[in-house]
Amino acid sequence: MTELKRTKVVDVLKRSDYGSEVCVKGWVRTMRDSKNVAFIALNDGSVIHNVQIVVDPLTIGENILNRIHTGASLSVTGTLIESQGSGQSVELSAKEVIVLGEANPDFYPLQPKRHSLEFLREKGHLRMRTNLFGAIFRIRHAMAFAIHEFFNNKGFKYWHSPIITGSDAEGAGEMFQVTTLDLNNPPRTEDGEIDYSKDFFGKMTNMTVSGQLEGELAALALGEIYTFGPTFRAENSNTSRHLAEFWMIEPEMAFYDIHDNMDLAEEMLQYLVKYALDNCKDDLLFLEKRLLEEEKQKPQNERSPMPLIEKLEFVLNNKFERLTYTQAIEVLKDSKPAKNNKFEFPVEWGIDLQSEHERYLVEKHFKKPVILTDYPRDIKAFYMKQNDDGKTVRAMDVLFPGIGEIIGGSQREESYEKLKKRIDEMGIPEEEMWWFLDTRKFGTVPHSGYGLGFERMMLFVTGMGNIRDVIPFPRTPKNAEF
RNA sequence: UCCUCUUUAGCUCAGCUGGUUAGAGCACCUGACUGUUAAUCAGGGGGUCCUUGGUUCAAGUCCAAGAAGGGGAGCCA
Numbered sequence: 001m002t003e004l005k006r007t008k009v010v011d012v013l014k015r016s017d018y019g020s021e022v023c024v025k026g027w028v029r030t031m032r033d034s035k036n037v038a039f040i041a042l043n044d045g046s047v048i049h050n051v052q053i054v055v056d057p058l059t060i061g062e063n064i065l066n067r068i069h070t071g072a073s074l075s076v077t078g079t080l081i082e083s084q085g086s087g088q089s090v091e092l093s094a095k096e097v098i099v100l101g102e103a104n105p106d107f108y109p110l111q112p113k114r115h116s117l118e119f120l121r122e123k124g125h126l127r128m129r130t131n132l133f134g135a136i137f138r139i140r141h142a143m144a145f146a147i148h149e150f151f152n153n154k155g156f157k158y159w160h161s162p163i164i165t166g167s168d169a170e171g172a173g174e175m176f177q178v179t180t181l182d183l184n185n186p187p188r189t190e191d192g193e194i195d196y197s198k199d200f201f202g203k204m205t206n207m208t209v210s211g212q213l214e215g216e217l218a219a220l221a222l223g224e225i226y227t228f229g230p231t232f233r234a235e236n237s238n239t240s241r242h243l244a245e246f247w248m249i250e251p252e253m254a255f256y257d258i259h260d261n262m263d264l265a266e267e268m269l270q271y272l273v274k275y276a277l278d279n280c281k282d283d284l285l286f287l288e289k290r291l292l293e294e295e296k297q298k299p300q301n302e303r304s305p306m307p308l309i310e311k312l313e314f315v316l317n318n319k320f321e322r323l324t325y326t327q328a329i330e331v332l333k334d335s336k337p338a339k340n341n342k343f344e345f346p347v348e349w350g351i352d353l354q355s356e357h358e359r360y361l362v363e364k365h366f367k368k369p370v371i372l373t374d375y376p377r378d379i380k381a382f383y384m385k386q387n388d389d390g391k392t393v394r395a396m397d398v399l400f401p402g403i404g405e406i407i408g409g410s411q412r413e414e415s416y417e418k419l420k421k422r423i424d425e426m427g428i429p430e431e432e433m434w435w436f437l438d439t440r441k442f443g444t445v446p447h448s449g450y451g452l453g454f455e456r457m458m459l460f461v462t463g464m465g466n467i468r469d470v471i472p473f474p475r476t477p478k479n480a481e482f
Numbered sequence: 483u484c485c486u487c488u489u490u491a492g493c494u495c496a497g498c499u500g501g502u503u504a505g506a507g508c509a510c511c512u513g514a515c516u517g518u519u520a521a522u523c524a525g526g527g528g529g530u531c532c533u534u535g536g537u538u539c540a541a542g543u544c545c546a547a548g549a550a551g552g553g554g555a556g557c558c559a
Contacts, residue, residue: 029520030519030520030521032517032518032519032520032521032522033518034514034515034516034517034518034521034522035514035515035516036515036516036517037516037517037518038518039517039518039519039521041519041520050519052518052519054517054518069510070509083517084517085517085518085519086517086519087518087519088519105492105509105510105511106492106510107492108492109492109493110493111492111493111508111509111510111520112508112509112520113493113494113508113509113520114493114494114508114520115493115494116493116494116552117552118551118552119493119494121551122551173557173558174557210559231559233557233558233559235557235558236483236557237483237556237557237558238483239553239554239555239556239557239558240552240553240554241558241559242557242558242559243559246559247559248559249559250559344555354555354556355554355555355556356555404558404559405558405559406559407559408558408559451559452559453558453559454559455559456559457559466552478550
């Protein structure tokens with residue numbers, strides 16, 4: 001018998017040439033059987049939907065059917081038929097079922113029922129076999145692809161900043177050290193300090209916390225670049241919005257001022273949302289339905305203001321609100337919670353905005369994404385362009401409902417003197433920054449850039465609540481399983 | 483790191499002011515059923531009540547410490 005080529009489930013479901021022979025392969029989601037007929041829901045990850053296999057126990061045989069449980073992998077050859085049931089239009093009438101791999105029901109942890117997200121996190125090696133995580137990771141792929149498509153369409157060059165850095169001046173948080181020294185017996189200098197000249201790179205090295213500084217070098221040569229790679233922060237952060245290893249998109253553009261920067265950020269975010277709506281509708285519908293069911297159990301005031309797809313369309317169809325930090329402080333001071341002393345942290349010019357302040361602006365006051373600019377100099381990074389007022393810098397943060405800061409960026413300081421002065425003021429060792437300063441010494445130009453947290457974008461698009469559920473294998477304090 | 487909540491069957495959870503043999507639904511096994519959609523119905527097996535220590539005649543239940551996990555905060559993307 002000549003072997004029939006496999007057809008993916010996503011393609012089988014589109015067909016209507018009833019009577020054709022078809023071969024599908026996949027994993028069993030559920031099996032229902034009765035005396036004369038059994039039904040197998042088979043999924044192969046190509047689409048959220050299953051194909052229904054109709055099995056006549058006399059044809060296939062009890063010894064095969066007894067080996068089929070949720071999670072088992074099958075190769076099924078059969079005839080494409082119009083479904084007599086109501087849940088689907090096509091199904092497969094099985095002629096041959098081969099059990100590729102059994103899944104012992106005494107040990108296979110996934111059941112055809114709802115599991116808690118916490119439980120599935122502990123089964124991180126299997127959770128992508130569920131409808132939910134299948135949908136999430138198909139969308140994750142689509143978002144990554146859309147990012148490359150967006151920037152490529154605009155002529156940006158995909159740039160690879162190094163993962164291992166010899167600089168600890170990136171200024172975005174605690175770093176993971178990279179070393180090949182024997183930790184039990186490290187070489188020491190005469191002073192008793194660890195002698196990093198004996199380390200692999202001849203100096204102390206760490207995992208990068210940002211590819212921005214090297215990205216700026218590239219922007220000042222190629223014009224417009226973006227990075228898209230993993231980033232590492234050794235912060236002891238235990239929240240639903242932080243990971244120790246996450247993916248970040250960092251565009252850097254020569255000749256862009258802060259307004260060009262904001263335009264690009266807004267256009268990119270809307271492009272990604274549109275891409276999801278255009279290409280991931282089935283998965284989004286599943287996520288929306290799941291979210292609605294989940295929220296039924298919550299009190300009214302904790303529920304989302306609109307269903308997932310409506311929320312995405314809203315962001316797509318409305319301009320982001322743009323205002324300065326100073327204006328935002330005015331709005332906050334005038335707000336009800338401020339007047340009733342409801343904010344835990346009082347509002348005054350100069351403070352770093354707290355979560356409660358950002359949430360008020362985005363979720364209560366403007367009710368849409370907000371871009372804040374021109375923050376006080378003292379609460380922002382050294383490389384941001386200083387305004388003429390001597391107090392503020394040309395920073396921009398994009399704030400999203402439910403997520404908070406999804407993008408942080410700025411116009412960069414292009415003046416050698418001003419940048420040098422700031423580096424000195426903040427006590428950053430100049431010998432580590434000479435190459436960065438050189439860009440301002442030789443052919444400097446106005447330029448801008450920002451960083452988008454990929455998983456935070458994923459949170460928004462999928463409507464998920466915990467960042468650990470939108471990355472395949474989350475790395476967080478005390479957790480590096482799988 | 484701080485605040486707060488949780489930890490009982492494979493999973494999701496109930497178990498009141500301490501009191502005999504620890505409960506349900508789902509899953510699993512057996513049987514019934516001509517087409518099911520997380521099928522249904524009947525029966526069955528299944529527990530170191532997170533760990534350690536304490537209070538008590540008696541602890542799943544009260545107290546203390548620890549561990550793991552959730553939610554919130556800080557840091558940020």
